[in-house]
Amino acid sequence: MGFMGRVVLWLGGATGLILSAELPVREVVLYKNGIGYFHRAGELKAGESARLDFKASEMNDVLKSLTVVEEGGGKVSGLRYDSSEPLARRLSEYPFRLGERQPLSALLDQLKGARLVVNIGTETVAGRIVGGRQVPGDEKRTEREQITLLLESGELRSLDLSGVTGVRLSDPELEVQLKEYLASLTQGRSRERRSVYIDSADAKARRITVSYVIPTPVWKSSYRLILRADGEATLEGWGIVDNTSGEDWKNVRLALVSGRPISFISNLYEPRYLGRPVAELPEEQAAAPAVHEGAVAEARVERKPRAAAQAAPGGVVGAVMAAPPPAPMRMDVASSIAPETLTRELGELFEYRFPAPITVRKDESAMLPFVQQSVAARKLLIYAEAGSAHPRNAAEITNGTGKTLDGGPLTVYEGNAYAGEALMETLKAGDKRLLSYAVDLGTRITTQFGSVREMVREIHVRRGMLTTRSALQETKTYTIRNVDQKAKTLILEQPARPEYKLVNQKPTETTPSAYRFEVKLGAGATETFPVMEERVLETSMALTNATPDVLITCVQNKSLSEAGRRQLERILQLKNQIAETNEAIRQTEEQTNELGRDQERIRQNIRSLNEVSGQQEQVQNYARRLAAQESQLASLRDRLSELRKKKAALEGELNTLIGKMEF
Numbered sequence: 001m002g003f004m005g006r007v008v009l010w011l012g013g014a015t016g017l018i019l020s021a022e023l024p025v026r027e028v029v030l031y032k033n034g035i036g037y038f039h040r041a042g043e044l045k046a047g048e049s050a051r052l053d054f055k056a057s058e059m060n061d062v063l064k065s066l067t068v069v070e071e072g073g074g075k076v077s078g079l080r081y082d083s084s085e086p087l088a089r090r091l092s093e094y095p096f097r098l099g100e101r102q103p104l105s106a107l108l109d110q111l112k113g114a115r116l117v118v119n120i121g122t123e124t125v126a127g128r129i130v131g132g133r134q135v136p137g138d139e140k141r142t143e144r145e146q147i148t149l150l151l152e153s154g155e156l157r158s159l160d161l162s163g164v165t166g167v168r169l170s171d172p173e174l175e176v177q178l179k180e181y182l183a184s185l186t187q188g189r190s191r192e193r194r195s196v197y198i199d200s201a202d203a204k205a206r207r208i209t210v211s212y213v214i215p216t217p218v219w220k221s222s223y224r225l226i227l228r229a230d231g232e233a234t235l236e237g238w239g240i241v242d243n244t245s246g247e248d249w250k251n252v253r254l255a256l257v258s259g260r261p262i263s264f265i266s267n268l269y270e271p272r273y274l275g276r277p278v279a280e281l282p283e284e285q286a287a288a289p290a291v292h293e294g295a296v297a298e299a300r301v302e303r304k305p306r307a308a309a310q311a312a313p314g315g316v317v318g319a320v321m322a323a324p325p326p327a328p329m330r331m332d333v334a335s336s337i338a339p340e341t342l343t344r345e346l347g348e349l350f351e352y353r354f355p356a357p358i359t360v361r362k363d364e365s366a367m368l369p370f371v372q373q374s375v376a377a378r379k380l381l382i383y384a385e386a387g388s389a390h391p392r393n394a395a396e397i398t399n400g401t402g403k404t405l406d407g408g409p410l411t412v413y414e415g416n417a418y419a420g421e422a423l424m425e426t427l428k429a430g431d432k433r434l435l436s437y438a439v440d441l442g443t444r445i446t447t448q449f450g451s452v453r454e455m456v457r458e459i460h461v462r463r464g465m466l467t468t469r470s471a472l473q474e475t476k477t478y479t480i481r482n483v484d485q486k487a488k489t490l491i492l493e494q495p496a497r498p499e500y501k502l503v504n505q506k507p508t509e510t511t512p513s514a515y516r517f518e519v520k521l522g523a524g525a526t527e528t529f530p531v532m533e534e535r536v537l538e539t540s541m542a543l544t545n546a547t548p549d550v551l552i553t554c555v556q557n558k559s560l561s562e563a564g565r566r567q568l569e570r571i572l573q574l575k576n577q578i579a580e581t582n583e584a585i586r587q588t589e590e591q592t593n594e595l596g597r598d599q600e601r602i603r604q605n606i607r608s609l610n611e612v613s614g615q616q617e618q619v620q621n622y623a624r625r626l627a628a629q630e631s632q633l634a635s636l637r638d639r640l641s642e643l644r645k646k647k648a649a650l651e652g653e654l655n656t657l658i659g660k661m662e663f
Contacts, residue, residue: 024041027039028249030256030257031263039211041208044205049198052195055193060265066210079199094180094181096178096181106132109129112131115171116128116170121163121165127150128149128150129149130156133148144160146161147159194269217244219241221239221240221258222240223410225435227395227414229415235373235397235401238369240368241368248362251359252358254358256352259350341371371401373401375397379394380396380490382394382434382490382491382493383491383493384436384514389444391439394436397435398431404427410423434491443480444483447477450474450475450476450477450530452472458559461568461661461663466554467538467539468538471537476531483524488520492517493515494514494531504530505532543571544655548576555568567661571658581647595636598629
């Protein structure tokens with residue numbers, strides 16, 4: 001805002017300045033998003049133009065928000081402002097560059113051909129620049145700079161710049177360019193002012209108002225809470241504003257707005273350039289003839305006469321002035337610095353307006369009271385820190401002021417003494433908030449976690465899937481000892497876990513992340529407060545894959561219906577029968593395989609005995625054993641076939657029962 005306080009008037013066509021009028025600040029509205037709204041008003045004489053000065057960093061916001069109103073019916077012919085071409089683009093137009101710590105020889109080397117006059121000792125040398133260079137140093141001489149000139153005589157002469165006392169460019173145009181280049185560098189580093197000009201073609205005096213937004217320091221809130229013995233409390237709110245504008249705010253209408261409207265920076269001040277493609281006409285190519293088709297129908301278009309455009313001269317549209325604020329309302333308060341603020345809702349925002357004029361000098365700050373009212377307050381203890389042995393003193397306040405209270409630090413006084421400090425979030429009218437401000441050493445709290453157990457709550461079967469819902473219970477027991485000989489009210493705050501729900505306690509209130517339980521503590525008493533939570537776990541499996549152990553657990557569960565129990569018992573019976581049949585099949589297959597291996601051994605023995613004379617009787621014995629085993633094998637194969645048929649029948653019955661089962 002640095003120079004914005006000064007409004008200078010220029011006479012149209014004149015060259016002199018006339019400091020005959022100003023547009024002082026009449027109203028300031030400060031927001032929480034780092035911008036401020038400024039309203040200016042003043043009278044302009046006939047034919048004058050107003051000039052507003054701003055910092056360069058403020059111009060983007062000014063160009064985005066500036067409005068102008070002529071109250072006397074005059075016409076604004078246009079707005080002008082100092083342009084700000086990017087520094088790199090301005091410098092690119094010059095035939096030389098000045099780099100960081102660039103030596104003189106490098107600059108002169110860029111000016112090849114320019115005429116130069118050099119004073120070296122008592123001698124003056126004039127010529128055109130051939131080139132400049134740096135000569136590396138050696139053991140005898142340090143690094144030095146040289147320039148080579150072409151003299152009028154045609155002689156090429158190299159000069160050591162270390163002995164030069166003066167250098168001058170003989171070309172006036174080049175000298176001007178160098179001065180402009182240096183001026184551009186200085187301007188780019190400076191925070192000089194930028195001017196906005198308001199031109200008028202009217203020939204009479206009129207009153208003009210201008211409004212805009214620019215970056216400002218964020219206003220801050222600070223509160224005092226005075227707790228009284230009767231259970232009531234007084235809340236004082238102060239707004240802290242900083243005037244860093246560079247000008248005094250004299251008798252301005254000041255308003256503070258709670259809330260954060262969206263604001264952003266749009267680069268409107270610097271000229272914007274776009275690259276363009278290179279396009280050339282194909283001049284060397286012969287053009288082929290074009291054949292255009294004839295029209296078969298023509299649409300009839302009724303052409304209406306064009307309406308004459310109506311626009312205000314200069315294209316500037318006048319803004320509508322806001323109605324003046326209503327008269328301030330007095331409040332009966334105890335403090336001698338009682339605030340007188342008018343408040344109103346502005347959508348999601350809330351405004352505190354000071355009806356009396358406010359004066360804040362430049363580079364100064366001010367504390368302005370915006371609320372002082374009695375509020376309902378209840379003194380409590382709150383325990384919300386896991387691992388802490390003591391709760392905190394807290395005040396539960398209800399915002400009955402009818403105003404939105406902006407967030408900020410709060411200092412608590414109790415019994416005419418300092419009691420502690422708290423941070424308060426933005427509090428809407430009618431809302432309630434707990435504010436903890438000190439540690440209560442007269443109350444001690446310990447916690448203990450109870451055992452965890454899991455029990456099945458529900459059993460369901462549908463579409464062949466067995467689903468069980470189990471409850472996992474956890475108990476956290478608070479042991480609270482009140483050492484002081486006075487009754488207290490404690491708020492226990494326990495985090496709310498998304499997958500758990502309370503079982504044995506009902507919270508006094510809940511927050512987005514926690515439960516709050518209210519516990520009454522007697523004088524010198526010890527209380528225990530258990531909080532049980534449970535988490536429901538759901539497990540699903542295919543009923544065909546359920547083991548007998550799982551089925552037995554489900555059948556024995558008391559939450560299972562009688563119909564469901566009978567169906568699961570039948571499933572269990574079938575699975576047991578299938579298991580028994582599988583075991584019988586296994587044993588039969590093992591006996592069959594054993595007999596097969598024994599027969600192979602006997603056959604090998606018979607083949608060996610047939611090659612030895614006198615062993616016919618033993619061969620006959622082996623043959624009789626083979627015949628007997630063949631009979632046993634036939635019986636085992638028949639039994640194996642029956643067992644497999646039985647298993648298939650049992651599995652078919654099981655699958656049919658599972659497919660129909662639902663409970």
